[in-house]
Amino acid sequence: MAEPVNxxxxxxxxxxxxxARLGGAVFVLxxxxxxxxxxxxxxxxxxxxxxxxxxxxxxxxxxxxxVRNEYGFDQSVLVQYLAQLGRLATGDLGRSYALNQDVGPLxxxxxxxxxxxxxLALVVAWLLALALAAWSTRGGLVAARVGSGLEIVAAAxxxxxxxxxxxxxxxxxxxxxxxxxxxxATGLVLPVLTLAVxxxxxxxxxxxxxxxxxxxSPFVLSxxxxxxxxxxxxxxxxxxxxxxxxxxLSGWAFGxxxxxxxxxxxxxxxPGLGRTLLNAVTLRDVPVVIGVVMIVAVAYILMTxxxxxxxxxxxxxxxxx
Amino acid sequence: MRRPAxxxxxxxxxxGIVALGLLVAGCTPTDPNEPVGExxxxxxxxxxxxxxxxxCLDPHVGGNFPQxxxxxxxxxxxxxxxxxxxxxxxxxxxxxxxxxxLTWDFTLRGDVTFTDGTAFDAAAVQANIAHLQDPTTLxxxxxxxxxxxxxxxxxxxxxxxxxxxxxxxxxxxxxSQPWLAxxxxxxxxxxxxxxxxxxVGTGPFIVQSWVKQNxxxxxxxxxxxxxxxxxxxxxPAYLDEVIWRFIPDSASRYAALQSGEVDVIDNAQPDTIVxxxxxxxxxxxxxxxxxxxxxxxxxxxxAPFNDVRVREAFxxxxxxxxxxxxxxxxxATRSYSALxxxxxxxxxxxxxxxxxxxxxxxxxxxxxxxxxxxxxxxVKDGVRLSVEFPVSTNQSIPAxxxxxxxxxxxxxxxxxxxxxxPMDLSxxxxxxxxxxxxxxxxxxxxxxxxxxxxxYHSDSIVPAPSGYFxxxxxxxxxxxxxxxxxxARTTDAAERNSLYADAQNRIxxxxxxxxxxxxxxxxxxxxxxxxLRTLPTVAVPTLYDAWLNR
Numbered sequence: 008m009a010e011p012v013n014x015x016x017x018x019x020x021x022x023x024x025x026x027a028r029l030g031g032a033v034f035v036l037x038x039x040x041x042x043x044x045x046x047x048x049x050x051x052x053x054x055x056x057x058x059x060x061x062x063x064x065x066x067x068x069x070x071x072x073x074v075r076n077e078y079g080f081d082q083s084v085l086v087q088y089l090a091q092l093g094r095l096a097t098g099d100l101g102r103s104y105a106l107n108q109d110v111g112p113l114x115x116x117x118x119x120x121x122x123x124x125x126x127l128a129l130v131v132a133w134l135l136a137l138a139l140a141a142w143s144t145r146g147g148l149v150a151a152r153v154g155s156g157l158e159i160v161a162a163a164x165x166x167x168x169x170x171x172x173x174x175x176x177x178x179x180x181x182x183x184x185x186x187x188x189x190x191x192a193t194g195l196v197l198p199v200l201t202l203a204v205x206x207x208x209x210x211x212x213x214x215x216x217x218x219x220x221x222x223x224s225p226f227v228l229s230x231x232x233x234x235x236x237x238x239x240x241x242x243x244x245x246x247x248x249x250x251x252x253x254x255x256l257s258g259w260a261f262g263x264x265x266x267x268x269x270x271x272x273x274x275x276x277x278p279g280l281g282r283t284l285l286n287a288v289t290l291r292d293v294p295v296v297i298g299v300v301m302i303v304a305v306a307y308i309l310m311t312x313x314x315x316x317x318x319x320x321x322x323x324x325x326x327x328x
Numbered sequence: 329m330r331r332p333a334x335x336x337x338x339x340x341x342x343x344g345i346v347a348l349g350l351l352v353a354g355c356t357p358t359d360p361n362e363p364v365g366e367x368x369x370x371x372x373x374x375x376x377x378x379x380x381x382x383x384c385l386d387p388h389v390g391g392n393f394p395q396x397x398x399x400x401x402x403x404x405x406x407x408x409x410x411x412x413x414x415x416x417x418x419x420x421x422x423x424x425x426x427x428x429x430l431t432w433d434f435t436l437r438g439d440v441t442f443t444d445g446t447a448f449d450a451a452a453v454q455a456n457i458a459h460l461q462d463p464t465t466l467x468x469x470x471x472x473x474x475x476x477x478x479x480x481x482x483x484x485x486x487x488x489x490x491x492x493x494x495x496x497x498x499x500x501x502x503x504s505q506p507w508l509a510x511x512x513x514x515x516x517x518x519x520x521x522x523x524x525x526x527x528v529g530t531g532p533f534i535v536q537s538w539v540k541q542n543x544x545x546x547x548x549x550x551x552x553x554x555x556x557x558x559x560x561x562x563x564p565a566y567l568d569e570v571i572w573r574f575i576p577d578s579a580s581r582y583a584a585l586q587s588g589e590v591d592v593i594d595n596a597q598p599d600t601i602v603x604x605x606x607x608x609x610x611x612x613x614x615x616x617x618x619x620x621x622x623x624x625x626x627x628x629x630x631a632p633f634n635d636v637r638v639r640e641a642f643x644x645x646x647x648x649x650x651x652x653x654x655x656x657x658x659x660a661t662r663s664y665s666a667l668x669x670x671x672x673x674x675x676x677x678x679x680x681x682x683x684x685x686x687x688x689x690x691x692x693x694x695x696x697x698x699x700x701x702x703x704x705x706x707v708k709d710g711v712r713l714s715v716e717f718p719v720s721t722n723q724s725i726p727a728x729x730x731x732x733x734x735x736x737x738x739x740x741x742x743x744x745x746x747x748x749x750p751m752d753l754s755x756x757x758x759x760x761x762x763x764x765x766x767x768x769x770x771x772x773x774x775x776x777x778x779x780x781x782x783x784y785h786s787d788s789i790v791p792a793p794s795g796y797f798x799x800x801x802x803x804x805x806x807x808x809x810x811x812x813x814x815x816a817r818t819t820d821a822a823e824r825n826s827l828y829a830d831a832q833n834r835i836x837x838x839x840x841x842x843x844x845x846x847x848x849x850x851x852x853x854x855x856x857x858x859x860l861r862t863l864p865t866v867a868v869p870t871l872y873d874a875w876l877n878r
Contacts, residue, residue, distance in 0.1 A: 052754025053795065059390060059466050067471050068793040069463035106383045106540075107521055117541065174583045186583035187376075187575055187590075190542075276376075276575040276584075278541035286380065289722070291754050 032308050039304045040095055043297050044088055052291040055080050058104045078104065091297070100301070101294035105287070110298035114280065118302060121279040124271070125264040127195065128202035129257060135207035136253070140214040141241060144222065154215060162208030166270040170201045174274075188277035198275045202267050206260050210253050217249035224248070247321055254321065258307075258314040265303050367561070367859065371876040372569040375869075376581050378595030381574045384524035385535060385544070388460050391469025391507040393773060393866075397594065398572055400868040401546055402443075403509035403529035406434060406453070407500050408556035409775060409864045413672035415500040416557040419448065419510055419530065429495030429819050436486045440554045442512035444528045450482030455513035457490075465520075473502035473774075495817040497824050501776030504865045530554055532565040532872040544572040560859055560873035570871055582852070585610065591857050591876075592869070596850040598659045598727050604852045611853050613869075614659070615862040616846030618670050619774040620783060621663040622728070624717075624735070624842040627766050629789070629802030632697070632713055639839035641691035642715070642767075644684045645742035651734035652845060655727045660845040666780065666832050668846045670864070673777040673825050675832040681842065688742045697743070706743030714745045717767040720756040724769060731844065732769070761795035768800050771847050775865050777828045781812040784835055801840040808834050 048054075058074045059066040066074075075081045079090060094101050100110035143154020177197060178186035188194035221227060222245050230244050268281035280299050287295035319325045379394035387395040387403070406420040420434040440448040457480035460470040476496040483489050490499070502508065515528035526535045532555070533546035552564045573590065575581040582600040584590045586607075596604070596612070604610040626633040626642065633639050652662050664681050667674035692698070697706040697713050706713040719732055729750065736746040746767070751759065759765055772779055782788055786809050788799035808831055815827035835841065849867050853860055859873040 050755060051758030053758075056754075056757070059468060066466065066468045066792070067463060070466045070468070070471075071793045073463055074466070107524055108540075113540075171579055174580060178583050178587045182587060185589050186580055186587055187573075189589065274577045274580050276573065276577070276580060278539075282541060282576075289752060289754070 028312070035308060036301060036304055037092075039300055040092065040297055041088070043300045044091055044293065047288070047291060047293050047296050048084060048087075050291075053080075054078070054104055054291050054293060056291075091293075095297070095301070100298040103287075103292055103295045105290045105292045106295070110294045113295065114283065114298040114302050117278060117280050117283050120277060121265065121268050121272070121281060122306070124195070124198055124202065124268060124277070124279065125261060127199045128206065128264055128267075129261060131199055131203035132206035132210055132260070133253075133257075135203060136210035136214050137246075139207070139211045140218055140249075141246075144215060144218050145237070145241070155212070158208045158211040158215070160208070161204050162212065164205045164208070166201055166205065166267050167274070169204060170197070170271060170274045173197045173200060186275070188275045194275075194277075198271045198277060201271050201274075202264055205267075206264065209260070210256060213256055214249055214253045217252055218245055221245040221248040251318060251322055254314050254317050257317075258311045261310040262303070262307050265306070367566050367875040368877065369566050369875070370568050371566075371878070372571060373567050373592065373857065373871060373874065373876060374571040374573060374590040375871070376573045376575045376584055376590040376593045378576060378578060378581055378593065379574070380576075381541065384520075385538065386511065386520075386523050386527040387507045387509060388456075388465055388467050388470050388511070389520065389524060391467055391471075393868075396506040396866055397868045398544060399509060399527070399529075400506050400531075400863060400870055401533045401570060401572075401872075402531040402535055402549075403506065403511060403527065404531050404554060404556075405506065405509045405865070406436075406503045408558065409501070409504050410558045411864050413670075413864075415504060418504075418556040419554060423500070425819060429817070430492050432490040432492070432499060433483065434488050434490070436488065437554060438486050440530050441551070442515070442528050442530055443534045443549050443551075444512050444515055446512045446514045446528075448510065448530055449485045450488040451485075452510060452513050453488040454480050454482050455516060456480075456508075456510050459511075459516050460508065467507075469505075469507040473505060473508060495819060497816055497819050498776050498778035501774075501778065505775050506863075506866060506868060532870075533567075533570055542573070546570040546572060555872060556863070558864075560861070565872050566859075566875035567871060585852055585854065588854065592851060592853040592860065594849075594851050594869070595725075596852045597725060598655070598657045600852065601659045601850055602657045609855050611855050611857075613851040613853065613860065613862070615849050615851065615867045615869075616668055616670055617771075617773045617849045617867045618668050618776070618865070619779040619847070620772040621665055621668050621674075622769060622771060622844045622847050623663075623666070624732075624767050624769050624844065625801040626840055626842070627763075627768070627800065627802055628838075628840055629804070630763070630766070632708075632715075633766055635695050636839055637691045637695040638697065638713075641688040641695070641697075641742065642739060642744060643681060643839050643842050644688035644691065645739045645744060646735040646842060647683045647738040648681070648731070648735065648842065648844060649683065651731045651738075655730045655734070656845070659850065660848055663843040663845050664836075665843055666784075666835050666841060667777060670846070670867070671777055673828045675829050675836070677833070677836050680836055680839070683738075685738075685742050692743060700743060703745075704740070704743065705745045712745055713743055714747060715739075715766040716747050716749070716764060718749045718751055718756050718759040718765050719769070720753055721750050722753040722756075723771055725848070728769070728844075735842075757796065760797075760800065761791060765800075769844070770800055772798065773847065773866055778816060780828060780831055780835070781816050784831070784840070785809055785812045803835065803838070803840050805834065805838065808838075 055071055055074045059070060079087055102109050103113060139154055143150045174186045177184040184196050185194050188198060227240055227245055230240050268279055269285050272279040272281040273285060284299040377397060379397060382395045387399045404419055406418060407415050408418045410416050420436055423432055423434045425432045436450060442448055459465055460467050460474055476492045476494055478491045478493050480488055480490050512528035515523055525538055532549055532552045534549050536545045536547045538544045547569050548565050548567060550564050555562060575584060578597050581593045585593045601612055604612055626639045628634055649662055652660055664678040665674045665676040692706055697708045699707040701707050701712060719729060732748055736748055739746050772783060782798045784799060784803045786804040789797055789802050791797040811827050811831040815824050818824045818827060851869060856877045858875050858877050860869055862869050
């Protein structure tokens, strides 16, 4: 008799946290949609004008009435909000006011470019941070000073300034890389670097701190005593320990990369979610703003799950908990 | 008649020297733009626009400047305008108004077909006017321009008759605008989504594809026959293909031009223009937009600017000349007119806009603003002399925003507290709609002086259903109304011009506006792009005559 109870418990133990996570995710999405809806509607501006060729349009009374009726702008904000939520609940992101397009395909079409940019930037940032941390923790006092200096400077670089400087150096002076994203792989280099360098600064700071702590821990001492090489100590023991905080930081970093994409996509004239969002906010294109923000929220949630899983993989203690 | 020998010899020598000069100029490697030889066919030109990407490539829908820029490459209008401001034939060969000015017969070219094979004829024009006036098209600019047009009807395959509700002296100027261009009636039958993605015209290029947020690809129309009367050549365009891109950031746009990634950019800012002028590989094309000059409009509908003395005091207290020359680095010329300098009817009166702080102080004294508070601002009945000045960061370029800051600083010396409030476009229109401003600067592009009626007739104070109104100075003067109404009905050119001159003088002398400069419209192009010009209608570039010298 005890067995089914145990199995049920085991199932509950798996499903319980998953259900909690799912509930949390739904709550986050609802909150994101609601806050975005009211935030965009609270700032001045008539959404009907977005439909009619932008703010200040001199649309005829007939055209205006037609649009207000078709999009429901003549109804109360509460009714519009509930209608919007209802559509979202059925997975319908609605139709863009300004672009004459359904938001779902529009946002998904722009998703690939931004995810590619953010993912590459994350990888490059990790590689840069790892290389810098590995070098600066083993290269003596000077290396440590230089390493931490570089990290602070990199972390403080604004995307806007970095992008412009990279364009001046690599496109205008050296003429080796295009200043705008033209579709090829070379067009990705500067945007990825712009996003990766400041992030590498952040990751590097965290990584180096914990690496230093780990290298002085008893388990490293015992590994050394067992006769492990310095390289083995660093890469298999210390780094595994030290990377945990940086991995949890990556979830946050992904979100910051998406917001950085607004600047980077505008400067490098790259298609993507960031540019779509910027245009949509300017035009008060509520469905597109909500659509982009929802997609980013989903990406954020997925990324948090992924970093969770990655932490478990690296740290066996978490697997048991 | 024979010329005396010495003159002939002199003439020959001069010709020789000039020819040598031209030859040297043509051969000098530092001046590669001097074209030697015939235009060459072929090649792809990449154009990078700093304007927003249109949401619809059919300029009938909505109707803004970004649409005009790109659609001028594939759509054409019934008439155009030449450099001297004269209306010239395009898709219409000739036109005749009736004596009462209420019917206009346009005779069309008979040899033109749309790029989908549909014939361009009177029925096509009729369909286009109907499309513009159909509320479901959601046209605003084109719809407004056809305000006096009751209908357009095909009389014969090549004659179309416009019937008006009242005489319209601006009809031809309105029809010359790209927002009223002719599209294939068969294409207009499609859904609006389809027509927005690939409008079909008679122009030198054809819309081949549009990848949103990336580029519009245009290919040459090999059967093209209908350039406007002032074009540089006949027959199809020289370029094989045009890639139309959008690069919103000014610095990256210029970097892309420098690196040769793109061939032409628009919306060039003063700093890049100055840089480009020192470059051998980049040329500058300055083509001010028609219609109104950029100006600060003073809201005469509420205090303090409902008093003409306070308006004049503000204008006299603002040192605009110095601000413009230093902040625009010589790329913009100060205007003293309500109209753009490209309008032949523009009246300019520099004497009204002299910087004169002591005169300004006396005017304020006379108007009762004769006390000062602790911060040095003028006060009347306990109220500070404040000027609410909402600034649209979308429409005012950084240099212009700096000019406003200079106006703020110099007007402060006389005792005005100018409150600059930068805001995005939607908030800015909302501030105007709620009448929450004393000074404002709004561009207005339109072909011809009829823009004065839109901006300064008291009818334009009444807001449209959208809340929009064009008369931001809130000029309400029966005499100006009468002049503008009569001018809009007067088709006799000389009489019309004199009416518009009277109206402009009265507007300028009423100190309703502080003119700044023409609406800036600068293009930069690689020196190997030859033959690019702007259409003298709304100053959009046409790539029809352009070719690549490489």
